[in-house]
Amino acid sequence: MAPRDFTRRDLRLMHRAARLYYVDELNQAAIAERLTVSRPTVSRLLAEARRVGIVRISVHDPDSLGTGGDEALRLAEALGVEKVWVAPFAATDLGPALAEPVGEALRDAGLHSGDVLLVSSGRTVWELGHEALPAVPGLHIVPTVGGVSEPEAWHQTNEITRAVAERMQGRPNFLFTQAMPSPAMRRTLAEDPEFQRVTGFWTNADAALVGIGAPPAGRESISTSVPLDDEGLRAAVGDVCLNFYRADGGPIDFPGSDRMVRIAPEQLRKVPRTIAAAAGTEKVPSIVVAARAGLFNRLVTDAPTAAALLDRLDPGAPGGHAPS
Numbered sequence: 001m002a003p004r005d006f007t008r009r010d011l012r013l014m015h016r017a018a019r020l021y022y023v024d025e026l027n028q029a030a031i032a033e034r035l036t037v038s039r040p041t042v043s044r045l046l047a048e049a050r051r052v053g054i055v056r057i058s059v060h061d062p063d064s065l066g067t068g069g070d071e072a073l074r075l076a077e078a079l080g081v082e083k084v085w086v087a088p089f090a091a092t093d094l095g096p097a098l099a100e101p102v103g104e105a106l107r108d109a110g111l112h113s114g115d116v117l118l119v120s121s122g123r124t125v126w127e128l129g130h131e132a133l134p135a136v137p138g139l140h141i142v143p144t145v146g147g148v149s150e151p152e153a154w155h156q157t158n159e160i161t162r163a164v165a166e167r168m169q170g171r172p173n174f175l176f177t178q179a180m181p182s183p184a185m186r187r188t189l190a191e192d193p194e195f196q197r198v199t200g201f202w203t204n205a206d207a208a209l210v211g212i213g214a215p216p217a218g219r220e221s222i223s224t225s226v227p228l229d230d231e232g233l234r235a236a237v238g239d240v241c242l243n244f245y246r247a248d249g250g251p252i253d254f255p256g257s258d259r260m261v262r263i264a265p266e267q268l269r270k271v272p273r274t275i276a277a278a279a280g281t282e283k284v285p286s287i288v289v290a291a292r293a294g295l296f297n298r299l300v301t302d303a304p305t306a307a308a309l310l311d312r313l314d315p316g317a318p319g320g321h322a323p324s
Contacts, residue, residue, distance in 0.1 A: 006048075012096075013035065013037075013045060014045050014048055014052070015049065016035060017042055017049065018054055019100070019131075020034060020132070021042075021046055023132060024132050028042045028043060056088075071303075072084040072085060072086045074314060075309055075310055076299075078309070079291040079299065079309070079313065080291060081297050082298055083105070083298045083299075084298070084301070084306070085101035085102075086101065087100070087101050087279070087303065088302075088303055090279075090302055090304050091280075091305075095127030095128050095130055095131045097302060098127075098277050098279065098300055098301075098302070099131035099133070101300045102128055102209070102275065102300050103132070106136075106207070106209070108298075109275070111207060112136065112139075113138025113139060114138055115139055115206040116142055116201045116204065116205040116206050117142070117206065117208065117209060118143075118144045118205045118207070118271065119141060119142070119144065119157070120143075120144050120145065120208075120211050120241045121143070121147050121154065121156075121157045121241075121242070122155075122211030123154040123211070123221065125160055125211050126154035126160050128164070128277060129164045129167060130163060130167075133167040136168050137170070138170065139165075140171050140201060141168065141170045141172050142173045142198060142201040142202070143158060143161045143175050144202065144208065144210065144262065144263040145157055145175075145179050145241050145242050145260075145261060145262040145263070146175050146177040146179040146225075146260075147178070147179055150224060151224065154221070155223045155224070158175065161174060164209070173197075174198065175195065175198055175199070176194075177189055177261050178225055179226075179262065180225035180256045180259060186259040189261070206273070207271065207272065208271045208275065208296075210241055210274060210277070210295075210296060211240075211276070212278035212283055212286050212290050212296075213238050213286065214238060214280065214283045215236060215238060216234060216236050217234045217235075217236075218282065223242065225256070227254055227255055227256065230254040232252055232253070232254055233252055235252075236252050237286055238287075239286075240276070240290050241263050242262045243263075243268075245289060245290070245295075246289075247285070249292050265293070265295060268295055269295070274295070274298065275299075275300060276296035276298065278299070278300075278301055279301050279302040279304075279305045281304060284308050284309055287299070287305075287309060288309065288312065
């Protein structure tokens, strides 16, 4: 049977079983308990996952392990970042598609108990928080922006922080404030010891996992704190941790931006390992400019986005051209 002969639920169950077995290294009995199915069903799911191509076993050159081969190396050089990981298929479901390479990137970061991992808001990181991630007991998980009272879950950074902490067996730290508090509340926060403790992690973080926002003018979802009717903001090409930037990488100010609760770009640039997880060809200019601005130094993306980035950045690639 081909993949199209299975229901989407069947394929997702195969994928979950395969990830638990091959990535998380659980045995079939543990997987059966996790998925509330029988052990023979797990065995069948794993066999079907291999047969339809969800699982593909291959042997790689040791120089390319964990990075996605020559394409990832060329893309890292073209972007001017340290490393790139490429998911082999289009990330139609962001979490499942990017979870494995994000896990590789997090393992490569060499995090230990007591270290600090910053996380951003956004749909990509929210979805990753519901997938299997490497366990680092005692790791501090810290939000990079405020986000209470948001109607959409992927802008509620405390919930993202909690989810990632649960997956990684870490310690969640919370910011109990909106991304853009009132002037009075912002003055109160500046004097609050707990707020100072949590935001203090921003200056000594060991790693960060962030999303890259597409140009605001074309987005279907954005924090309610962001005034989309502002003309300057609508000209932004993207954002990282609600730090919006122009095509030249310069920051964009807008009404209320001076009181935003968000990590500053200069703080983000000092994080030793900032992993940006982003996929979608609409994000190509957002990714390119964020890399040039030094807002991340490691990238996880999918194959179509990697190809589009190389087409834009690598003049020597077939059909490629230098960015304007």
